[in-house]
Amino acid sequence: MTQNHLTLDHLRQTPLPMPQEGGKEQRGTVLVVGGSVEVPGAALLAGIAALRSGAGRLRIATVRTAAANLAVAVPEARVIGLAETDEGAIDPADAVARLPALAERCDAALVGPGLNADAVATALSRTLLAAHSTAALVLDAGVIAGLGGQAEAVRCCRGRAVITPHAGEMARLLDIDRGAVEADPLAAARRAAALLGCVVIMKGAKSWIVDPGGGAWLYDGGGVGLATSGSGDVLSGIVAGLLARGAETATAAAWGVYLHGQAGRRLAERVGPIGFLAREIAGEIPALLREA
Numbered sequence: 001m002t003q004n005h006l007t008l009d010h011l012r013q014t015p016l017p018m019p020q021e022g023g024k025e026q027r028g029t030v031l032v033v034g035g036s037v038e039v040p041g042a043a044l045l046a047g048i049a050a051l052r053s054g055a056g057r058l059r060i061a062t063v064r065t066a067a068a069n070l071a072v073a074v075p076e077a078r079v080i081g082l083a084e085t086d087e088g089a090i091d092p093a094d095a096v097a098r099l100p101a102l103a104e105r106c107d108a109a110l111v112g113p114g115l116n117a118d119a120v121a122t123a124l125s126r127t128l129l130a131a132h133s134t135a136a137l138v139l140d141a142g143v144i145a146g147l148g149g150q151a152e153a154v155r156c157c158r159g160r161a162v163i164t165p166h167a168g169e170m171a172r173l174l175d176i177d178r179g180a181v182e183a184d185p186l187a188a189a190r191r192a193a194a195l196l197g198c199v200v201i202m203k204g205a206k207s208w209i210v211d212p213g214g215g216a217w218l219y220d221g222g223g224v225g226l227a228t229s230g231s232g233d234v235l236s237g238i239v240a241g242l243l244a245r246g247a248e249t250a251t252a253a254a255w256g257v258y259l260h261g262q263a264g265r266r267l268a269e270r271v272g273p274i275g276f277l278a279r280e281i282a283g284e285i286p287a288l289l290r291e292a
Helices: 041-052 064-073 092-104 119-130 141-155 167-174 178-183 185-196 231-244 249-270 278-291
Strands: 003-005 029-033 057-063 077-082 108-111 136-139 161-163 199-202 207-210 216-219
Touching: 029 041, 029 092, 029 231, 041 057, 041 064, 041 108, 041 231, 041 278, 057 064, 057 092, 064 077, 077 092, 092 119, 108 119, 108 231, 119 136, 119 141, 136 141, 136 231, 141 161, 141 167, 141 185, 141 231, 161 185, 161 249, 167 178, 167 185, 178 185, 185 199, 185 207, 185 216, 199 249, 207 249, 216 249, 231 249, 231 278, 249 278
Parallel strands: 003 216, 029 057, 029 108, 057 077, 108 136, 136 161, 161 199
Antiparallel strands: 199 207, 207 216
């Protein structure tokens, strides 16, 4: 099993697909499913990050209450308002009816930002996993804890899925103590990759990227400033954007972690080591891509 430090020199050995002449469709379409009445901005952060990573088109499916405001805040996106529960979450029944058709017209789908780890999140992930679309999947935040019960469905994606857990989410996924994950995050990531047959981004002060074959890459981190609300949503959006452009899953995961971390380092230099906002991270991505 290989294990490497993630550097720009390493990444240049697996370059990202370069945009060709043509319309926005050639750079891929991303669908972001997430948000709630209390946390509508998570889908916004992820969606903007996908566009900043070079995706050509963006769709956001979120609660109807937030849809109009999100459409104004992200005029580049098509925003689909879904029915919501009394608690202000996406209504699973409406999602089951509408998400498969939306995913079918997309190159990458991200589900999870702004969702709680509950039955709603499980229903949303199950719907997209059962859709059998050709879209690559990024499974984030609230949907991760319930993936253990959907392991076969994730494996059926045939390696076209990425999960992005932090230690707490990984502990719930594997049904182990959080301390065990923190003591050996690489072992936890490899266990999850083997269970689900997907690429795992094990987030932390230092992040591991692990593929289903056991290959692992360590990124030393972008600094403490990235430990801020919404930062993980930006990371998942970056990965989804790169997948939409046609990158392979492990390539998109590795480049996504690197770009997210380097954006944090640049903001730390310009703004300060802490205090910059998650909404500022995505704005650094185009220049980093140009320089890479």
